[in-house]
Amino acid sequence: MNVPPLPAGQWAPVPRLPGIPEALLREGAYLPPPLPSDLPLPAATHRLVAEAEHALGRLDEAAARLRVRSGLVRATQVRDAQASAGLTGVLIGLREALAADLLAGRGDPPVDRSAPEQLLSPYLSAYDHGLDRVRRGAVVDAGLVGEMTAIMTGRPGLGLRDLLRREPGVLGVRPDRPYLLTATGAHLVAQLEQWSTWVREEDEQPRLAKIALAHYQLEVLQPFPTANGHVARVFSMLEMVRCGLLRDQVLPLSVWLDDTLPEYEERIRAVVDTGRVHDWVGFFARAVRDQALAQLRLVGHLEELAERYARLLPRTGxxxxxxxxxxxxxxxDHRAVRDRHGVTMKAATDLTRRLVERRVLVPWDFRDYRRVFVCRDVLRLLADDPDTTALP
Structure with a gap:
């Protein structure tokens, strides 16, 4: 099938920018063409999209059967927030991230701005806000994306136009390896409005293919001076929920994209250079399919672990x-056990002691001498088990 490429974009001259390679300065800042209302895709790309949507459906059903679905959702959100923090150069281990989320949920934020709670909380708050708005019928357009950006950057309530970038932007996570400059000005405002209109329109495009196209466009528009890498990812997650591919945030897409970041950047740049957007859609669909299947295996292993614990422990109490x-x-920690299971602090202390004795939990002294307890079996499945990781 001969698939027409996207029309060529426009290039705007840019002033000299420190640290930017001469070739990018000569090329200028890119402004993508509007997204087409209808874009034919090759049969192979349609198959990848169908496989990805099928994998999402299987994952959604498996997650619904999991006894602790809310825990899977929160662990997925923490993993995505951990990946988003990594985009800004902040590396936080999963154990630290989960402990930080546990303590942050108490409503007693630490004074130290570099504490994991402080670094992850804006992303988690943005996820919660976006999901709440979608469940109340909101469209995932520029307005909602702007609301989430304001939360992620610590400026909740700021209007969309006040958030927009006013200088040429630079794409590329590594500061020494930028791969595209992005345009600004009135064109950016108009293109963002067109993107919102396109996202809201009903058409015959497969749902995941449309999400992939919107993700690409949002990435190269780079509408905000900060949090842009997170914005396209969180848009994709919310749109999967809004259009019914998933019922909740159970797909840690950011984890897969982080593992394939060099190829991700190459694929974005290839669309700019060639207009062959179907290659990007195929790449995105593979990412979703592979991560959904890995998450599906994770759910299966978690169910097996729950059965093993049930055999290990008394059946009552x-x-x-x-x-x-x-x-x-x-x-x-003891307080979490007390609140979650409706027991006294003394009983919570005794329960954690007994689980430590059976090697279900191990104690860990988190920051400021706060003792928490970690289930290593689950952490290994979340972070270190190759069977539950979508390795590229």
């Missing part, structure tokens, strides 16, 4: 209940 909850919430 609070102990098996606490152990079952660890499948979704693998980092706890």
């Amino acid at each position: 609070k102990l098996p209940e606490v152990a079952a909850a660890l499948i979704g919430f693998p980092v706890v």
Whole structure:
């Protein structure tokens, strides 16, 4: 099938920018063409999109059966926030990220601005805000994307136009390897409005293919001076929920994109250079398919682990209940056990002691001498098990 490429974009001259290669300065800042209302895709790309949508459906059904679905959702959000923090050069381990989220949920933020709670909280708050708005019927357009950007950058309530970039932008996570300059000015405002209109329109395009196209366009528009890499990712997640591919945030897409970041950047640049957007759609569909299948395997392993704990522990009392909850919430402290399971602090202390004795939990002294307890079996599945990771 002979697939027509996207029309060529426009290039605008840019002033000299420190640290930018001469070739990019000569090329100028890119302004993409508007997205077409209808874009034919090759049969091979349609197959990849169908496989990805099927994998999402299987994942959604498996997650719904999981006893601690809410824990899977939160772990996915923390992993995505961890990846988003990594885009800004802040590396936080998953154990630290889960412990930080546990403590941040107490409503007692730390004074230290570099604390993991402070670094992850804006992303998690943005996810919660976006999901709440979508569930109340909002469209994932520039307005909602702007609201989430304001939260992620610590400026909640700021209007969209006040958030927009006013200087040429630079794409490329590594500062020593930028791969595209992006345009600004009135054209940016008009293109963002066109993007919103395109996203809201109903058409015959497969849902995931449309999400992939909108993701690409949002990436190269780079509408905001900060948080742009996170914005396209969180848009994709929310749109999957809004259009019914998923019921909740159970796909850590950012994790896969981080693992393939050099190829991700190459694919974006290739669309700019060639207009062959179907190659990008295929790449995006493979990412979603592979991550959904990895997450599906994760759910299966978590169910097996829950069964193993059930065989290991007494069948009655609070102990098996606490152990079952660890499948979704693998980092706890005495207070979390008390509040989650309705027991006294003394009983919570005794329950964690017994789980430590059975090697279900291990103690860990988190920051400021705060003792938390970690279920290593679950952490290994979330972060280190090759069977639950979509390796590129």
